[in-house]
Amino acid sequence: MQPLLLKTALKTYPHTRALKRGELTDPAVQLVFDEVEPIHNAFAPMARRQAYDVSELAIVTYLQAKAYGKPLILLPAVVAARFQQGCIIYNARRGKLDIDQLSGKKIGVRTYTQTTGMWVRAILSGTYGVPVEANEWITIEGAHLEEYADPSFVQRAAPGKQLLPMLRAGELDAAILGNDLPDEAGLEPLIPDAATADLAWYAAHRYVPINHVVVVTQALADAHPQAVRAVYDLLCRGKASVAAENAGKPDKLLFGYDALRAPLEETLAFCEEQGLLPRKLTVDEIFADSERILGDAGVEPPRTPPFHLFHSQKRI
The missing domain is CATH 3.40.190.10 (Periplasmic binding protein-like II)
Incomplete structure (x- = not known):
């Protein structure tokens, strides 16, 4: 056969x-x-x-x-x-941003349904007390499923916009990236010592x-x-x-x-x-x-x- x-x-x-x-x-x-x-x-x-x-x-x-x-x-x-806690970054060249200052800020993510974005939001809410609706979420793409409509607190960036240029320009306060995390001076993890924080999350959730x-x-x-x-x-x-x-x-x-x-x-x-x-x-x-x-x-x-x-x- x-x-x-x-x-x-x-x-x-x-x-x-x-x-x-x-x-x-x-x-x-x-x-x-x-x-x-x-x-x-x-x-x-x-x-x-x-x-x-x-x-x-x-x-x-x-x-x-x-x-x-x-x-x-x-x-x-x-x-x-x-582990996901190093995936949310901010532009330290525009000033320090602590996680307890995150509510009300604009956070960029490729699409609201991106899995990395889902995990980061879950951790922000469950570990750090930052509710999902407390932020304005800015996306550059739609969902993989055409039937899905983003919640009202999610806004699409203008056509042609990309997350890193927006972050550098101050159009975003923070951004979530996955495999495309940049190695660029001034773009820093929002969560201090993310590796240790990830191990603590793993210890709790296993x-x-x-x-x-x-x-x-x-x-x-x-x-x-x-x-x-x-x-x-x-x-x-x-x-x-x-x-x-x-x-x-x-x-x-x-x-x-x-x-x-x-x-x-x-x-x-x-x-x-x-x-x-x-x-x-x-x-x-x-x-x-x-x-x-x-x-x-x-x-x-x-x-x-x-x-x-x-x-x-x-x-x-």
Whole structure:
């Protein structure tokens, strides 16, 4: 039998490199990679018209797609996660800005639905007492889901505007950036010692904020459930290939229903609080789509963070 060819959008990470090089294979499927850079350019086509059979997808985009009834199925596999508190910056050349001065300020973010923006807002509200509605949010793009309308406290910048020039010019008081964080003198993290603050958050919540997951189309799952099982197995093998180098570190690659349940419940709560979802979702509803296909293969014991990271810490 010839393997089933699957059009795939997946960024090259240490845990996906062997898969993308063809060093990890499965006789049932062949992943045909569409190299998309940056990877978020694949998200709208996948969410709106299912442009790929298999795709990496931002967690907020997936949750919105699920809520709007898009035929996508989440695999219990996180392929990108990161600590977020260093992702909000300000222009120190225009004066000092402390986090307790943030209310009422203009904060730029690529799009209000951006996953990094969701996490930063959740942390600002939950940890530092800065409500989402207390700020004016300035965006330069719309949501990946065309059905979504931004809340009233979100404003779109004029066409052609970009976040960093606006921040330099004083048109923004702060900005949230992810992989495109600049290394530029004068643009400083708003949250002092963000790395230590992130570890305190991790100690309380016991997971690294989820950025990207993997989804497949409903059409693929209906026609070729064995292919979906093969894809998930390949992803698991990719994670296993970097287990030694990640040993002793916070697990950024949560796999399996047990490991993902609590983080997804909290992620859903944050999205609801920020007006990102048109209807209430539950983790059971989300998992049901793939559980019938993966069965016991989707169960992986949750990895407990190193004890010293959360011992004697209060919930943040």
